[in-house]
Amino acid sequence: MPGIERFRTPIAASCLALAALGAQAAPAGDAIFTCVDANGKRLTSDRLIAECMGREQRVLNRDGSLQRVVPPAMTADERTDFEARESRRVAEQKAQQEAVRRDRNLMLRFPNEAAHAKAREAALDDIRQAVQNSEARFKVLAAERKPLMEEAEFYLGKTLPARLKQQLDANDAATAAQRSLVQTQQAEIERINALYDVELARLKRLWAGASPGSIAEKSARN
Numbered sequence: 001m002p003g004i005e006r007f008r009t010p011i012a013a014s015c016l017a018l019a020a021l022g023a024q025a026a027p028a029g030d031a032i033f034t035c036v037d038a039n040g041k042r043l044t045s046d047r048l049i050a051e052c053m054g055r056e057q058r059v060l061n062r063d064g065s066l067q068r069v070v071p072p073a074m075t076a077d078e079r080t081d082f083e084a085r086e087s088r089r090v091a092e093q094k095a096q097q098e099a100v101r102r103d104r105n106l107m108l109r110f111p112n113e114a115a116h117a118k119a120r121e122a123a124l125d126d127i128r129q130a131v132q133n134s135e136a137r138f139k140v141l142a143a144e145r146k147p148l149m150e151e152a153e154f155y156l157g158k159t160l161p162a163r164l165k166q167q168l169d170a171n172d173a174a175t176a177a178q179r180s181l182v183q184t185q186q187a188e189i190e191r192i193n194a195l196y197d198v199e200l201a202r203l204k205r206l207w208a209g210a211s212p213g214s215i216a217e218k219s220a221r222n
Helices: 010-018 020-024 076-109 113-155 162-207
Strands: 032-036 042-045 057-060 066-070
Touching: 076 162, 113 162
Parallel strands: none
Antiparallel strands: 032 042, 032 057, 057 066
């Protein structure tokens, strides 16, 4: 088919270059090779033309119609650039295919907003329970601290007994640890909600008819 040979890979082009000398001695049947050399002179032969290995060569049928086009052999730098572009193209193609697959799976998993909301609540259940447990622990620690502080009032201006000081320090440390845990739990709730918010925004566009894989990625806060 005319023009197909324009899309040869670098390996194929290199093979043509390496085979050029051998082709000089091997007639190409009814094909006519033609090109314009570096001096602007049009050359014609019944085989690949050595003077035009770095230039495009047109292969004609005997009736003058175009049979195919032989691209110029690539230089090492050209081949490196081509392979880099091809590598990027393949990577982008794979990323696009993965995006399509992910969007289709997302729509299968969540056919509507109610299903997505149910999944969000399920994801939050455990962490919300952990927050409730932490709040209950805060109340226990506060109850334990109250009699200790009442006892400490008797030692105003004096050194606290070692036992009482140790109990107060332990209560302070437990309370601080619990406070840090609650902050971590609250951050986790925010993270989960942010992920589901991004996912829901994507789903709404897919439900509205956007093609799978056509929506740009948007990251949630970590």
